[in-house]
């Protein structure tokens with residue numbers, strides 16, 4: 001099992017809160033484009049990704065189980 005991280009790229013405004021809460025999963029590149037470093041996470045590593053989803057001001061992130 002585990003979860004899958006998805007981004008709605010049309011919504012993402014590059015605020016970077018996701019990167020701050022889970023830098024092992026999210027990274028903004030030099031142009032402010034969001035990169036997903038790890039799209040599949042085991043259950044025991046999903047807390048910080050869940051925090052990132054809550055913090056995103058434009059609700060661009062989702063986790064799928």
Ligand code: SF4
Nearest residue numbers: 012013015016018056
């Ligand atoms: S917090 Fe949301 S808007 Fe900001 S970079 Fe992450 S996904 Fe994009």
